[in-house]
Amino acid sequence: MRHKSPKVLIIASFDPSCGAGAGADIKTVSSLGCYAVCAITTLTAQNAVHIKGILKTPSAFITSQIETILSDVSVDAVKIGALGGADSIRVIAKLIKKYKLKNIVADPVIKSSSGFVFMDKKAIVAYSKYLLPLTDVFTPNIGEAEIFARKRIKSFSDIKKTAIALSKLGPKNMIMKGGHFKSGKVCRDVLYSLKDKRFFEFSHKRIASVNTHGTGCAFSSAMASFLDKGFTVQKATGKAGEFMERVLKHSNPG
Numbered sequence: 293m294r295h296k297s298p299k300v301l302i303i304a305s306f307d308p309s310c311g312a313g314a315g316a317d318i319k320t321v322s323s324l325g326c327y328a329v330c331a332i333t334t335l336t337a338q339n340a341v342h343i344k345g346i347l348k349t350p351s352a353f354i355t356s357q358i359e360t361i362l363s364d365v366s367v368d369a370v371k372i373g374a375l376g377g378a379d380s381i382r383v384i385a386k387l388i389k390k391y392k393l394k395n396i397v398a399d400p401v402i403k404s405s406s407g408f409v410f411m412d413k414k415a416i417v418a419y420s421k422y423l424l425p426l427t428d429v430f431t432p433n434i435g436e437a438e439i440f441a442r443k444r445i446k447s448f449s450d451i452k453k454t455a456i457a458l459s460k461l462g463p464k465n466m467i468m469k470g471g472h473f474k475s476g477k478v479c480r481d482v483l484y485s486l487k488d489k490r491f492f493e494f495s496h497k498r499i500a501s502v503n504t505h506g507t508g509c510a511f512s513s514a515m516a517s518f519l520d521k522g523f524t525v526q527k528a529t530g531k532a533g534e535f536m537e538r539v540l541k542h543s544n545p546g
Contacts, residue, residue, distance in 0.1 A: 298326045298520040299365055301393070302513070303358070303384060304373030305334040305346075305401070305410070312509045317371055320513035324535070326520050329365055331357035334376045334410070343408040348376035351383045358387050367393065369520035371513050374401035374410045378418035385422035395519040398427040398463070399512035400436050416440065425462030429525060431512045432458075433469050448480070452491060455484035465525045469511065483529045492526055494533045511536050 300321045307313035314330050321328040331354055337344040349357075354376075361367075370393050375381050388396060400419060403409045411419065420440065424430060434445050440461070441454045455466040466484040483492040514535045518528035 299367045300516050301367040301370045302330040306332050309339045311340045316509045317513040320510045324517040326517045329361045351379040369395035369516040371516040372398045378414045381418040388426045396427050397429045397516040399431045427463040429465045430463035431467045459486045
């Protein structure tokens with residue numbers, strides 16, 4: 293069946309609970325009226341509480357998945373989630389250049405909320421060297437930004453300084469998500485545009501919820517979907533934040 297709707301290529305890990313990873317990405321992309329195609333980087337045994345184990349996809353098979361998809365489908369945006377290691381990062385970067393893929397949204401998953409490590413030091417170095425220079429929008433949370441920037445974030449001004457520092461690694465736009473930064477009743481996301489050398493702030497009501505598994509995945513997938521539809525990065529950031537506010541609001545019972 294041929295799909296005329298905008299298409300998003302998801303490159304991510306598979307979470308069998310579908311609360312995070314490729315399962316959550318597909319649901320997000322579909323709910324926003326786009327069509328998702330997918331390449332799996334790792335298989336995991338996990339639920340919403342913890343990860344029991346992980347099986348990395350060989351880099352050659354990641355290449356096979358992506359090239360097979362692209363031989364049949366033209367994609368307009370790419371969401372990159374959890375990756376298996378330095379080898380997979382290098383082959384994905386190579387494929388982005390080979391096929392001239394656009395609207396690359398990279399959501400680095402270094403470790404799960406339960407502490408399971410997805411990216412070791414070699415993978416982080418490879419991510420910075422090969423993938424970030426090809427990235428249109430980089431969406432780390434506070435903890436991930438600290439690791440890539442090698443500095444602590446203790447205040448809102450630190451968020452802006454870190455965004456500038458990380459932009460020097462190559463991504464065209466930096467989004468510093470405020471969900472992990474305790475700032476009262478308001479959640480503030482910060483977008484830094486390297487081209488304009490400007491900051492844009494997006495404030496959303498902080499929603500208290502226990503259902504936060506996979507929120508980073510959903511945000512970046514929403515971001516890719518809105519870029520796929522032709523929105524600017526600034527507009528897409530605002531819309532992705534509004535989407536997450538609705539998701540978290542409706543995830544709470546009662």
